Amino acid sequence: MIFQQWSQVLDGTKTQTRRPVKEGEKLVAQHWPHGIYCQPTVIRTDHLGLEGRVKYQVGRTYAVQPGRGKKAVGRIGITKIRRERLQEISYEDVAAEGCDMTRGIFLRDGTARIDHKLKYGALWDSIYGSGAWDRMKDDDVWVLSFKLVENSPE
Numbered sequence: 001m002i003f004q005q006w007s008q009v010l011d012g013t014k015t016q017t018r019r020p021v022k023e024g025e026k027l028v029a030q031h032w033p034h035g036i037y038c039q040p041t042v043i044r045t046d047h048l049g050l051e052g053r054v055k056y057q058v059g060r061t062y063a064v065q066p067g068r069g070k071k072a073v074g075r076i077g078i079t080k081i082r083r084e085r086l087q088e089i090s091y092e093d094v095a096a097e098g099c100d101m102t103r104g105i106f107l108r109d110g111t112a113r114i115d116h117k118l119k120y121g122a123l124w125d126s127i128y129g130s131g132a133w134d135r136m137k138d139d140d141v142w143v144l145s146f147k148l149v150e151n152s153p154e
Helices: 006-011 090-098 118-128
Strands: 018-019 025-028 040-045 049-056 061-064 075-084 142-152
Touching: 006 018, 006 061, 018 040, 040 118, 061 142, 090 118, 118 142
Parallel strands: none
Antiparallel strands: 018 142, 025 040, 040 049, 061 075, 075 142
16 A cells, blocks of 8 residues: 555554545455354445455555555554545544644644644645545545554665
């Protein structure tokens, strides 16, 4: 997975990430024969609705990359997956996203305040482009909680 905040993943201050839900993606948790439970998994379906490739899965590990085509700097293991609206993010989740909640954001009137949604909105805009927080406000995202399982310094 590509992370803009890859150093925060490696130092443990980022333990959650949000990724936009794309068309044809769904969260499944299947039961296999004899009661064996399958971990929650995000599957991308094809145009006929047939289940296709696994995109994210609890229990699976993923490389941490600082950019497309860049060498992995560590590995994370997905511990939980859920789906929610982008702007329903909680204060605790903003902190898990690696945002520094000790410093405020400067507003247009020159004042500073700590507002968890403003903090995360600024981060979201830095990743997805100016105005993305407002433009995507009603969009669903995958909330992926993870833990660092391997740290490979560059």
